[in-house]
Amino acid sequence: MKPRIVPCPHCKQDVEWSASSPYRPFCSERCKMIDLGLWADEQYRVPLTSSDTGVEE
Structure with a gap:
């Protein structure tokens, strides 16, 4: 069976989705840490919907 890529x-580099890729879905520890830093700096946000605010319509 061929591993999933x-x-x-x-960085969009191809990564094999298997136990031999310890940072999956990232290609390297560097990309993993950059992504974590973006979350920590609040550059990624999960959008809220009106039902998430606790206000009933």
Whole structure:
């Protein structure tokens, strides 16, 4: 069975989705840490919907 290939979320390099890729879905520890830093700096946000605010319509 051929392993699944996915793009790294940061640099878009192909990554094999298997136990031999310890940073999957990232291609490297560097890309993983860059992505973590973007979350920590609040550059990524999960959008809220009106039902998430606790206000009933």
